[in-house]
Amino acid sequence: MKLEEKLYLLTYKHDKQNHITIRDNDVCLTACGSQWGRPCTTFCPANVYSWDGEKTTASYENCVECTSCLTGCPYHNIDWRLPRGGFGVQYRNG
Numbered sequence: 119m120k121l122e123e124k125l126y127l128l129t130y131k132h133d134k135q136n137h138i139t140i141r142d143n144d145v146c147l148t149a150c151g152s153q154w155g156r157p158c159t160t161f162c163p164a165n166v167y168s169w170d171g172e173k174t175t176a177s178y179e180n181c182v183e184c185t186s187c188l189t190g191c192p193y194h195n196i197d198w199r200l201p202r203g204g205f206g207v208q209y210r211n212g
């Protein structure tokens with residue numbers, strides 16, 4: 119089964135409160151863009167992060183809570199926390 123097919127099986131209880139914050143977009147714009155190619159746009163299995171040409175955006179509703187954000191950003195520029203209790207992804211197939 120492809121990753122996309124597995125992700126389709128997940129259910130989410132979306133929270134209105136964002137649990138992901140980019141600390142300093144200037145870092146994304148300059149240093150990370152030129153030296154690292156903005157790895158958050160590739161390491162996240164759920165494609166939460168995207169670069170719109172000016173800033174990094176995070177579609178936090180799609181987060182599968184894999185915790186890669188805690189180590190994947192070379193500048194520790196992502197403030198990632200677990201969603202509040204009762205919210206977030208719900209795994210049904212292991």
Ligand code: SF4
Nearest residue numbers: 146150156158191195
């Ligand atoms: S990896 Fe970190 S510094 Fe680089 S674009 Fe993503 S959030 Fe910004």
Ligand code: SF4
Nearest residue numbers: 162181182184185187
């Ligand atoms: S914790 Fe995992 S799924 Fe969630 S945003 Fe970070 S890399 Fe993506």
